[in-house]
Amino acid sequence: MREAASAPAPVRATIGDSEFDRDTAVTRRAPGVYDIDLSAGWTIISAVNGGYLLAVLGRALADALPHPDPFTISAHYLTASQPGPAVIRTETIRTGRTLSTGQASLFQYDEEGAEVERIRVLASYGDLDALPDDVRTAARPPSFPPLDQCFGPQDGPAPVPGSSAITDRLMLKLDPSTLGWALGAPSGKGEMRSWFGLADGRDADPVSLLLAVDALPPTAFEIGLKGWVPTVELTVHVRARPAPGPLRVSITTRNLAGGFLEEDAEVWDSTDRLVAQSRQLARARLT
Known part of the structure; x- marks a missing residue:
């Protein structure tokens, strides 16, 4: 923009x-x-x-x-x-x-x-910085609207349900197609996508990628669940040092069973490079 x-x-x-x-x-x-x-x-x-x-x-x-x-x-x-x-x-x-x-x-x-x-x-x-530069991948960056066509907590008429102090420290602009839960009409797809950054404009580094994979609203919201989704286990792979600029984060859930779900996250930088991946197991409140 x-x-x-x-x-x-x-x-x-x-x-x-x-x-x-x-x-x-x-x-x-x-x-x-x-x-x-x-x-x-x-x-x-x-x-x-x-x-x-x-x-x-x-x-x-x-x-x-x-x-x-x-x-x-x-x-x-x-x-x-x-x-x-x-x-x-x-x-x-x-x-x-x-x-x-x-x-x-x-x-x-x-x-x-x-x-x-x-x-x-x-x-x-x-x-x-010591890793070789070759990249051979079938992964593709997520496709969603430009930052100025996405929406964050500050764009709503009231605080986003489940949000708290952390939202004031983040720049989150969510893909509108994953915001049905905020309008009372979750898609049921278990997907969440967002532009991501720190609110003070600090560029990402490898340590802040550990935050980025767990900073979006839970995919459980788009499945139709509400409330806190506490993490049981989280594994992060940092693949490259991110380039300056906002990140794109894509998170998906394919399976909710027995009160637990997985979240698979990918983080892409401004050069379309995959810089981090993660998987976590989280507990979902079904009632």
Whole structure:
């Protein structure tokens, strides 16, 4: 979309000075031990968003491991995290020339002061800039309208059902064909597509891709379900460093059974390159 010549240039946050960077920054207390105060700005209803939490753990592992970038990271969400103090403990499992593998757990404290494990992850890190440039793929970027023809929470007459503080920190513009749920007429297709970015204009990097795969409204809404859809397990593959500009995120669900559904996500950058993929298992409330 081309802006009018008289329009002011957008203010863009650079990597390192955005709200996302501040809210995912961890403080090393000791080797392999990190402190963080989980921000209430990334909550959905009262629970902290799973993608934000994965980015927090991703930051800690990037510091603990000798390689800089997440290649694959799998998280099991054990109990719901709440805004406030948390501690992350990491362990290096293996270090190689091109990949290093580690695990991390995030803990918070109960009313008696005892530690409660919230999330446990296993991840392999490498250097995305060292990968070869060849791409051989049958995958194609999702096709949906330009950004100015899509709609976000701020475009509705009232807050989008299920939205919360996190929507103020994101630039989400959803494909109108996946917005039936917001109008009381879900399509039943289990699809969600959206332009994605951070509200302050910070461009995406590998860590923010861990947020992007879990930031859209649940596909369960388009199936006709309502309410919170908590993540049980989430695996993300980061395939390339994203180019500057907004991302396109496409998420699909093909099977809901026994109260659980899967969500398969693809994230494409402004050059039509597939930069991240994910699959998660989530619990659906059927009543």
